Amino acid sequence: MKYRRLGRTDLTVSVVGFGAWQFGGEWGKQFTPAEVDRLLRRAKDLGINLIDTAECYGDHLSELLIGQTIENDRDSWIVATKFGHKFHRNFERTDQWSPQEVRQQLEDSLRALRTDYVDLYQFHSGNDEVFDNDDLWAMLAKQVEAGKIRHLGISVSSNIDNRPQTEQAVEVGAGAIQVVYNRLDCGPEADVLPICREQDLGVLARVPLASGFLSGKYAPGTEFTGENDIRSKHDKEEVQRRLELVAEIQRNELPEGIAMAPWALAWCLQHPAVTCVIPGNKTIAQVESNAGAADLELVRADHPQAVSL
Numbered sequence: 001m002k003y004r005r006l007g008r009t010d011l012t013v014s015v016v017g018f019g020a021w022q023f024g025g026e027w028g029k030q031f032t033p034a035e036v037d038r039l040l041r042r043a044k045d046l047g048i049n050l051i052d053t054a055e056c057y058g059d060h061l062s063e064l065l066i067g068q069t070i071e072n073d074r075d076s077w078i079v080a081t082k083f084g085h086k087f088h089r090n091f092e093r094t095d096q097w098s099p100q101e102v103r104q105q106l107e108d109s110l111r112a113l114r115t116d117y118v119d120l121y122q123f124h125s126g127n128d129e130v131f132d133n134d135d136l137w138a139m140l141a142k143q144v145e146a147g148k149i150r151h152l153g154i155s156v157s158s159n160i161d162n163r164p165q166t167e168q169a170v171e172v173g174a175g176a177i178q179v180v181y182n183r184l185d186c187g188p189e190a191d192v193l194p195i196c197r198e199q200d201l202g203v204l205a206r207v208p209l210a211s212g213f214l215s216g217k218y219a220p221g222t223e224f225t226g227e228n229d230i231r232s233k234h235d236k237e238e239v240q241r242r243l244e245l246v247a248e249i250q251r252n253e254l255p256e257g258i259a260m261a262p263w264a265l266a267w268c269l270q271h272p273a274v275t276c277v278i279p280g281n282k283t284i285a286q287v288e289s290n291a292g293a294a295d296l297e298l299v300r301a302d303h304p305q306a307v308s309l
Contacts, residue, residue, distance in 0.1 A: 001047025002294045004275045007202025008175035009151040011078055011119060015269055015294050017050035018043050018287075019206065019278035023065045024057030026090050028229035029282060036065040042284050044076060046291040052178070052204065052278045054082035054124055055105050056093050060112040067114035074115055080178075080204070081109050082124035082155055091233065097130040099139040106143060121149045122178060123165075125157040131165050137172045144173065151175050155206070156192065158185075166195045176202035181274065183249060183267050184210045184242055193273040205268045208277040209261060213242050216260030220244045258296065261286075265293035 002015045018040065023031050040051070051070075053062045063081060070077050083105045085093040096105065109118065121140070123131065130136075143149045154169050155178035156162040166177055177196055181188045182205070196203050209215050211231055220243045224231035231239070246260075254263055265277045281287045 001291065003049075005202070006120075006151075006176050006204075006275050007196070008170070008200050009120070009202060011151065011202075013050040013078055013202075013276050014048045015276055016048055016265060016291050017052055017080075017204065017276045017278040018048050019280040020051055020053040020062045020066060021057050022280045022282055023053070023062035024087070025061065026057070026230050027280065027282070028226040031065060033065055033068050037069045038284065039281055039287055040066070040069045042287050043281070043291070044073075046288065047294075048287075048291060049076065050078045050080060050204075050276060050278070052080045052206070054085075054122075055109050056082075056085040056087040056124070059087045060108055061087075063109055063112035067112055071114040078119045079113060079115065080120035080122060080153065081113070081118055082122040083109075084124040084126050084130070091230065095126070095130070097126060097133065097136065099133075099135050102136060103139055103143070106148060110148065117148055117150060119150045120153045120176060121151070122153040122155040122176075123174075124155050125159075127157070127160060128164055131168075141173055153178060153202075153204075155179075155204075161191075162188070163191045163195065166192050166201070167199075169201055170199055174201070176204060176275070178204040178206050178278075180207045181205040181268055181271075182208045182210045183214060183253075183264055184245060189271070193271060197273045202275040203273050205274050205277045208265050208268045209279050210242065210246075210264075213246050214249075214260060214264035216250070218243055218246070220247055259289060259292075261289050262293040262296055265290060266296035269293065 003012050006013050083102050086096050087093055152174045153176040154165055154174050156165055158180045179188045179192050226232055268274050268277050279290045
């Protein structure tokens with residue numbers, strides 16, 4: 001495994017992290033504590049030290065499952081979680097952005113994670129109106145002073161212009177940005193990533209496998225129909241368009257002998273602004289495949305300034 005400093009923070013994170021949305025039950029599988037324990041322990045064996053979760057991945061369910069594994073090994077992990085939403089049932093959430101609500105979310109997250117502090121506490125895909133709340137950021141700054149939060153971050157939404165929040169990150173005390181970035185979703189290269197480089201903001205690339213499309217497992221014509229698989233909610237024509245684009249990438253860009261999933265993660269990591277990718281993992285084999293991205297050396301002609309892993 002390889003490691004990088006996460007932007008303006010004092011955190012040194014593995015270039016491949018562990019995304020934990022799937023533990024909340026919205027990716028077609030319900031996880032047992034034993035399964036989560038095995039996945040996270042294998043990730044640790046491979047050098048992965050960052051876990052990214054959220055209060056609304058289940059009703060703190062993902063956090064709860066993580067907490068049961070890391071409670072006696074807390075110092076080995078960098079735990080990133082998020083705030084801003086209340087989970088009711090799969091695919092149904094309501095917003096909670098008041099300082100009082102967010103303070104309660106923090107306490108509930110700490111309880112679920114069985115820890116006294118969160119390493120990175122992230123504003124979770126809110127609009128500019130709820131972002132521009134001085135009372136919210138003042139409350140969070142107090143929690144940093146109290147030691148319950150080590151660093152603040154912003155997980156920007158994929159549905160709005162991300163530049164305003166990214167540009168104000170330092171002003172509100174944030175040291176890292178989380179953004180959707182992958183070979184199919186390159187938009188951040190034009191706006192978010194240049195700002196992050198200028199302001200020394202760490203970048204967590206979420207959905208780096210494009211919701212599994214870049215895993216190499218799905219051919220054009222595949223349909224996602226599982227009731228508890230979020231991909232079944234996506235526009236079917238767009239799903240097929242993306243699957244066809246992936247097939248084209250496999251033919252024209254994927255080096256011979258390299259599996260697609262680690263290649264796609266390494267592709268993200270070659271951008272000089274990206275600190276860490278946070279793919280989800282359902283199996284030990286996926287953990288091992290994803291961790292292997294740290295060993296790949298890619299040349300991206302579109303980024304001659306790309307950094308070596």
